[in-house]
Amino acid sequence: MESQQGDSGRTVWYGSQFSGWMLAVGVVLAVVLVGSAVFVEEYRDVSLVLLMVAAAFLVTGGIKVTVSSEGVTVASALVPFLRRHIPLGRIERASARWTRPMEIGGWGYRWKPGMRAVSLRAGDALWLELTRGTRFVITVDDARTAAELVNHYLPSRHEDR
Missing domain, CATH: 1.10.287 (Helix Hairpins)
Structure with missing residues (x-):
């Protein structure tokens, strides 16, 4: 996991996760x-x-996650044009917590009422609470840093400063 300055001088966070099995x-x-x-x-x-x-x-066995001032993007590591982008305007808040695959529907790309998830293993996960009352969960290392950056970029956070 790494953070770096983007072209606009804003911080961008990158993470990846692979499931060997x-x-x-x-x-x-x-x-x-x-x-x-x-x-x-x-x-x-x-x-x-x-x-x-x-x-x-193969498509869901490896993912790349990006957090930027534009939102959160999760893409297949092997087929990068298969991606899901969640713009900041659709995110209410972000958090990180330990998550088990069965808690979010299993392994791979999962969907169930009120939740979508990309889960490759038990462990650290980025939880996005979306404005329409649903959640999007991504298991990725250093999810805490990703969640902090998402929350930093949320428009409501800037109004409080």
Whole structure:
């Protein structure tokens, strides 16, 4: 995790998280399914459909998180154009706390009523309380620093200074 000055002189925080087991499962599944599709004609269609499962493990097995004066962005480390950006205007407040995957719906990109999450392991997580009453949670190391920076940039914080 690191913080650095952006072009505008404002601090930007970067973090990343990888799940070794998710990436390994994705690679093994992809190799087995592609091999099955190539060498066993009768399983070709089902193998190619199941290849989406392997892709899901690979896409969500590593993430990069950015906090800036624009908001919070979480993107796939392997397919960076797959991203979710939450603008500061949609964030009520941020906090950090220890989080277990089952608390937020499991591993990977999760959604349930009132909550979206990107969870790769138990541990430190950035919790964003959104203005519409929902939450977005990202498991990433040094979430406390990320939460402090989000709260620093929130418009309501600047009005109190």
